Amino acid sequence: xxxxxxxxxxxxxNMKKYxxxxxxxxxxxxxxxxxxxxxxxxxxxxxxxxHTQIKSLVKSCIHASKYYFWSYDSFYDHNxxxxxxxxxxxxxxxxxxxxxxSLILDLKWCFEIFDEDLKxxxxxxxxATSLKCFELSLPYDGMTEQGIKNIKEGLIxxxxxxxxxxxxxxxxxxxxxxxxxxxxxxxxxxxxxLDLSFSKGLTDKTVNALxxxxxxxxxxxxxxxxxxxxxxxxxxxxxxxxKKQKQLPNLKNLFINCALIKYIxxxxxxxxxxxxxxxxxxxxxxxKFSFCDRIRDDGLTELLYAIKNLTSLQSFSLDLAxxxxxxxxxxxxxxxxxxxxxxxTRLKVHFEENIKxxxxxxxxxxxxxxxxxxxxKFFDLRMTLCxxxxxxxxxxFKEGLMKLSSVSExxxxxxxxxxxxxxxxxxxxxxxxxxxxxxxAIDLNFGWSSRITEGGIESLAKAFSSLKILKVLRLxxxxxxxxxxxxxxxxxxxxxxxxGLKSLALNFxxxxxxxxxxYHLKECLLKLRNLESLEVIMARCEITDxxxxxxxxxxxxxxxxxxxxxxxxxxxxxxxxLIHIREGLRGLKSLRHLDLHxxxxxxxxxxSLGPLISAIKSISSLKVLELNFPECFDLKxxxxxxxxxxxxx
Numbered sequence: 081x082x083x084x085x086x087x088x089x090x091x092x093x094n095m096k097k098y099x100x101x102x103x104x105x106x107x108x109x110x111x112x113x114x115x116x117x118x119x120x121x122x123x124x125x126x127x128x129x130x131h132t133q134i135k136s137l138v139k140s141c142i143h144a145s146k147y148y149f150w151s152y153d154s155f156y157d158h159n160x161x162x163x164x165x166x167x168x169x170x171x172x173x174x175x176x177x178x179x180x181x182s183l184i185l186d187l188k189w190c191f192e193i194f195d196e197d198l199k200x201x202x203x204x205x206x207x208a209t210s211l212k213c214f215e216l217s218l219p220y221d222g223m224t225e226q227g228i229k230n231i232k233e234g235l236i237x238x239x240x241x242x243x244x245x246x247x248x249x250x251x252x253x254x255x256x257x258x259x260x261x262x263x264x265x266x267x268x269x270x271x272x273x274l275d276l277s278f279s280k281g282l283t284d285k286t287v288n289a290l291x292x293x294x295x296x297x298x299x300x301x302x303x304x305x306x307x308x309x310x311x312x313x314x315x316x317x318x319x320x321x322x323k324k325q326k327q328l329p330n331l332k333n334l335f336i337n338c339a340l341i342k343y344i345x346x347x348x349x350x351x352x353x354x355x356x357x358x359x360x361x362x363x364x365x366x367x368k369f370s371f372c373d374r375i376r377d378d379g380l381t382e383l384l385y386a387i388k389n390l391t392s393l394q395s396f397s398l399d400l401a402x403x404x405x406x407x408x409x410x411x412x413x414x415x416x417x418x419x420x421x422x423x424x425t426r427l428k429v430h431f432e433e434n435i436k437x438x439x440x441x442x443x444x445x446x447x448x449x450x451x452x453x454x455x456x457k458f459f460d461l462r463m464t465l466c467x468x469x470x471x472x473x474x475x476x477f478k479e480g481l482m483k484l485s486s487v488s489e490x491x492x493x494x495x496x497x498x499x500x501x502x503x504x505x506x507x508x509x510x511x512x513x514x515x516x517x518x519x520x521a522i523d524l525n526f527g528w529s530s531r532i533t534e535g536g537i538e539s540l541a542k543a544f545s546s547l548k549i550l551k552v553l554r555l556x557x558x559x560x561x562x563x564x565x566x567x568x569x570x571x572x573x574x575x576x577x578x579x580g581l582k583s584l585a586l587n588f589x590x591x592x593x594x595x596x597x598x599y600h601l602k603e604c605l606l607k608l609r610n611l612e613s614l615e616v617i618m619a620r621c622e623i624t625d626x627x628x629x630x631x632x633x634x635x636x637x638x639x640x641x642x643x644x645x646x647x648x649x650x651x652x653x654x655x656x657x658l659i660h661i662r663e664g665l666r667g668l669k670s671l672r673h674l675d676l677h678x679x680x681x682x683x684x685x686x687x688s689l690g691p692l693i694s695a696i697k698s699i700s701s702l703k704v705l706e707l708n709f710p711e712c713f714d715l716k717x718x719x720x721x722x723x724x725x726x727x728x729x
Contacts, residue, residue, distance in 0.1 A: 182213040188247065191219050195227040202234025211238050215245035215273075223248060228255040232262040241266050245273040253281035260286070260293040270330075271302040277337070278309035287313055295327035302333035308368070309340040331359055335366040339399070344372045346379025353386035363394045370401035370430070377409040384410075384417040393421050397428035401462075404434055408441035415444045418451040427452065428460040438468035442476045449480035456484055460491040464525075469497040471504035481511030488518055493525040495556070500529050505536035509543035521552035527587070528559045537567040541574030551582045558589035558617065565597035572604040581608050585615035589647075593618055598627035605634030612670075613643040619677070620650040628657035635664030644668070645675040649708075654683020662688070662695040672703045679710040686719025693726035 185201070187193055205211075216231070228251065235241075244266060248259060256279060263272070272294070276282055282290070287307075294303065307313065336352070338344055349369065356365070365387065369375055380400070387396070398414075400406060411431075418424065429445070431437050449456070461477075463469055474494075481487075492508075494500060505526070512522065524540070526532055537557065544553070555571075557563055567588070575581070586601075601616070616631075631646070638644075646661070658678065665671070674696065678684060689709075696705060707723075709715065 180208045180211055183208060183211060184215040186215070186217045188217040188219055193219065195224055195230060198223075198227045199230040202230050205234045206237035209237065209240065211241055213243040214238065214241055217245075217247040218249075220249050223251060223255065225252070225254045225258065228258040232258050235262045236265045238266065240268060242268055243271040244269055247275040249275060249277050249279060251276070251279045251281050253283060253286050255279075256281040256286040257289055260289040264293040264296055267297065268299055269297050270299055272297065272300060273302075273304040275306040276310065277306045279307075280310075280312055282307055282310040283312045298327065299330060300328050301330050302335075303328070303331060304333075304335040306337040307341070308337045311340075311342055313341060313343070328359075330361070332361055333364040334359065334362055335364075337368040338372060339368050339370040341372055342374065344369065345374040346376045346382075349375055349379035350382040353383040356383065357386035357389055360390065361392060362390050363392055365390065365393060365395070366397040366428075368397075368399040369403060370399050370432075371403075373402060373404050375400070375403045376405045377407055377413070380406065380410050381413040384413040388417045388420050391420060392423060394423050395426040396421070396424060397426075397460075399428075399430040400434075401430050401432040401464075402434070403431075404436070406431070406434060407436045408438055408444065411437070411441040411444040411448075415447040415451070418448045421452070423455060424452055425455055426458040427456060428458075430460075430462040431466060432462055432464040433466070435467040437463065437466045439470055439473035439476060442469070442473040442480075446476045446480035446483075450483040453483045453485055456487050458489045459484070459487055462491075462493040463497060464493055465496045466494075467498065469494060470499040471501055471507065474500065474504035475507045478507045478511035481508075482514045484515065484518075486518055487515060489521040489552075490515075490519065491523040493523075494529070495525045496528040497526075498528075498530060500526065501531040502533060502536035502539065505532060506539040509539040512540070513543040513546050516546045516548060518549075519547055520549055522547075522550065523552075523554040525554075525556040527556045529557075530562070532557065533562040534564060534566045534570070537563060538570045541570040544571075544574040545577050548577060549580065550578055551580060553578070553581060553583070554585040554587075554615075556585075556587040558587045558591065562592065563588060564592035565594055565600060567591075568593065568597040568600040568604070572600045572607070575604050576607055578608065580610060582610060583613035584608060584611055585613075585617075587615075587617040588621070589617050590620040591618070593621040593623065595622075595624055595627035595630070597621075598623060598630045602630040602634040606637050609637055610640060611638050612640050614638065614641055615643075615645040617645075617647040618651070619647050621648075623648055623651040623653065625652075625654055625657035625660065625683070627651075628653060628660040632660040632664035635661075636667050638668065640670055641668055642670055643673045644671060645673075645677075647677040649677050649679035649681070649710075651678075651681060652683065653678060653681045655685055655688035656683075657681075658684065658688040658692055662692045665692075665695050666698065668699060670701055671699050672701055674699075674702060674704070675706040675708075677708040679708055679712065681709075681712055682714060684709065684712045684715065686715045686722075689715075689719050690722035690726055693723055697726060697729065 183205070205214075214235075218227075228248065231248075235244075244263075246259070248255070251259075256276065259274075259276070263269075263274075276290075294300070294305075334356075352367075356362075367383075387393070400410070414429070418427075427448075431441075445461075449459070481490075490512075512519070526536075540555075544550070557567075571586075598618075605611070605614075628648075635641075635644075648657075661676070665674070696702065
């Protein structure tokens with residue numbers, strides 16, 4: 081531990097795995113993640129004496145610091161049993177919180193936190209009068225009214241707050257009203273991220289109060305509102321939420337999540353359009369209506385025609401997954417909408433689980449792509465489980481791709497579209513090949529498409545060979561495909577010219593891949609020596625220890641690799657195969673994140689795991705390690721003890 085110089089503090093006492101959000105990293109500068117520092121030191125096997133030493137160390141570091149922060153207090157009792165309640169206590173004088181600019185309290189896994197704990201916390205937080213960024217996440221099982229009241233009494237003192245993120249899910253009506261009262265006092269807010277998802281208290285009555293609180297924030301530039309799963313809100317509730325149309329003059333970013341609200345119908349979506357139509361300054365718009373299965377084309381059309389007037393829009397995301405009443409007409413409305421969005425650079429369209437979308441809809445989508453030919457740089461299309469999508473649809477999509485002159489990133493998901501075949505992939509390959517001068521990242525997902533075979537992979541591999549500036553490639557053809565070793569050979573040949581590739585992900589789970597295919601994968605890796613990220617998922621394939629020998633040879637060529645994930649679960653791999661993996665890892669001096677999955681491998685007895693951990697220990701740059709060996713029923717206790725000893729070292 082070194083003295084803390086930052087003016088930002090983050091505390092995450094979660095007992096589960098937590099991965100930081102890149103957006104959060106970029107938003108809050110100088111973030112001090114206290115959880116990453118202390119969590120590795122606290123484990124159930126600690127003796128009371130050792131735990132006391134840790135507390136003493138932490139306390140001495142805090143006293144050496146210029147700024148003070150929350151820390152663990154009696155996280156384990158004298159029996160080394162976890163004691164979650166009351167573990168937040170301020171270590172020193174309250175007033176030392178005053179210089180803080182940013183504070184994150186992530187308590188979502190603290191299911192035993194009590195009202196008095198929140199009172200204790202916010203009695204101190206209110207002294208952080210210079211705080212500009214505050215993020216609070218509470219447990220998902222709902223909080224009492226008194227707990228929310230304690231939060232309110234702390235928030236109203238933060239007069240200079242500009243960025244607020246509140247995640248308070250599953251609360252009742254009175255608690256929603258308290259949240260509304262908390263927000264309306266924060267007149268300087270520029271960014272509000274409010275998660276009230278699955279709250280039964282969000283009704284047509286309380287949503288009116290929420291709308292009034294938000295609309296009074298005249299300095300607000302970014303609004304992210306998650307009301308998904310609030311089933312007691314109707315179409316009239318949506319209208320109440322946005323009825324004060326002339327407010328929020330500075331709003332630039334709007335994110336609304338109305339997923340899983342079964343009573344949202346077309347009139348409710350149309351009500352939202354009245355608010356959107358007055359937001360001429362919006363640059364980013366993200367709307368989620370997934371699983372709102374009462375929305376029809378007429379309501380969506382009215383909304384899209386309102387969005388058409390947002391000529392400053394640069395990013396637009398529309399999630400209509402499982403809205404099964406929508407037809408091709410909705411994509412026609414999208415075509416009309418994009419005709420005036422001449423500054424749009426990012427477009428995301430999701431229409432999963434809709435059998436009424438056919439090749440006619442993709443024809444209209446092609447016209448949308450033509451409308452954005454000069455500006456679009458990022459395009460994300462997801463048509464999973466759309467039974468009406470066929471090879472003709474991909475032909476239209478190819479024509480749309482050929483119109484795009486500046487796109488640099490593509491994400492295309494047609495998984496489980498059972499009418500697609502190799503002919504469709506050949507058409508798609510022609511379209512991708514035309515983007516050779518601009519395309520830097522591509523993500524293709526055609527999993528569970530039973531008519532796609534090795535011939536389709538060959539067409540794509542040919543297209544990839546022309547993408548000289550490609551840096552990121554993700555392929556998913558797992559499950560239900562007649563794909564085997566020849567596919568990896570074709571990809572290896574297609575990758576010969578991709579010397580600049582930085583990230584590669586291959587998902588061929590449950591395919592007909594054998595050790596011969598892994599040999600072709602090795603040949604592929606030998607040509608991609610600049611890779612920094614590699615993800616190989618080939619579970620439930622006919623791969624043995626001999627295949628791991630090829631993996632070892634391929635890994636030795638990746639001197640720059642930083643992220644590595646290997647998934648060979650349910651394969652015929654034993655201890656000999658893990659020894660090959662161990663040898664392959666030895667030379668990876670830049671590796672930071674390692675994730676190994678070898679579950680349900682009957683040949684793994686355990687004597688190779690200790691040496692594997694020793695090899696991993698020699699990688700000084702490693703920050704994250706994930707080892708998964710579920711259903712390896714032949715693992716011996718001695719092997720587990722050996723692993724524990726190596727990890728402790």
